[in-house]
Ligand SMILES: NC(=O)c1ccc[n+]([C@@H]2O[C@H](COP(=O)([O-])OP(=O)(O)OC[C@H]3O[C@@H](n4cnc5c(N)ncnc54)[C@H](O)[C@@H]3O)[C@@H](O)[C@H]2O)c1
């Protein structure tokens with residue numbers, strides 16, 4: 480494809496990651512715009528962008544493709560500004576906002592005929608923010624939602640998809656309302672619950688000051704996202720307000736029902752509630768249904784002494800087994816700890832367990 484001039488407006492975690500991926504995989508020219516000059520300096524100094532602009536209009540006039548990747552409310556402002564820019568050629572405009580409805584309403588209201596708007600949302604991220612946290616592989620294998628408006632042709636969508644293929648994500652076209660409902664369920668609502676669980680723990684800590692020491696794998700796994708950027712999440716809840724409110728109503732009813740089952744010790748029904756949740760959760764990994772990767776984890780007990788992790792890593796390396804991730808679980812002074820090793824496949828998981836067992840390690844497959 481022809482070399483494109485691509486403006487990324489908002490060079491934080493998401494914009495920076497998109498810029499890095501395109502830079503690595505193609506010859507396209509990357510223009511950066513951000514209200515934070517330190518961010519622009521960082522992006523220029525690290526070769527993430529080819530040219531930096533502190534003026535949005537000047538940057539936009541140079542671009543064939545504009546990807547707005549600012550907070551949602553700022554994205555809407557930037558999109559609205561496009562109306563007054565005297566483009567001399569058509570320009571493909573996209574965004575990355577986590578909620579599509581309000582951005583697409585703003586884009587739909589534009590009268591500038593040069594604009595071909597395709598809403599976008601890469602379904603991956605992190606609890607970190609800013610360009611320092613940007614990674615070129617952040618969206619690898621993730622779903623990347625595209626929501627074209629009527630003014631965008633199929634050719635425009637193909638061009639944008641070609642450019643974004645550098646992210647190695649999987650594209651899907653969705654309407655904004657279905658997008659907002661689905662992300663409400665699978666991304667926004669879980670965030671609310673994670674924060675609420677943290678608040679619950681904080682309240683109980685007043686009674687039991689030792690409580691944080693018991694926060695092991697379960698609490699950490701389910702609340703990781705509560706460490707995300709609060710300003711971004713308030714913006715998401717605000718823009719997806721009606722869907723969040725309906726989901727909260729449903730959740731409150733379900734919790735009332737669950738409370739009753741527990742208070743009345745309805746053993747079979749509680750098992751059935753947990754069992755159907757487990758089955759659905761386990762099924763999310765099957766047949767490429769979702770973006771949740773299958774777990775190929777092995778838990779290994781290790782002595783809490785220098786060199787223990789290196790020894791495990793060396794055994795696996797000698798057996799030519801790569802590990803995707805390694806996590807230390809609850810290692811406390813003088814007490815045996817454990818490592819969670821994540822492998823890329825079931826075969827590697829089994830081979831890893833075997834070789835570690837042969838070397839005398841206590842292991843367990845975690846499913
Ligand atoms: N963080 C995630 O997990 C995630 C995932 C997918 C999509 N998103 C969406 O992507 C967008 C960006 O999120 P992020 O995580 O990269 O945030 P971030 O805070 O890491 O980066 C936002 C960047 O936008 C810049 N900015 C703010 N106002 C601006 C303006 N008016 N003009 C130009 N730049 C401006 C900031 O200086 C910052 O560099 C948001 O709309 C968010 O909803 C976030």
Ligand SMILES: O=C(O)C(=O)C[C@]1(C(=O)O)C=C[C@@H](O)C=C1
Pocket residue numbers: 576577601602603604605606665666667704707
């Ligand atoms: O991985 C995380 O930390 C995220 O929360 C990423 C996550 C999500 O999966 O819910 C959050 C918001 C985005 O709009 C897209 C992805």
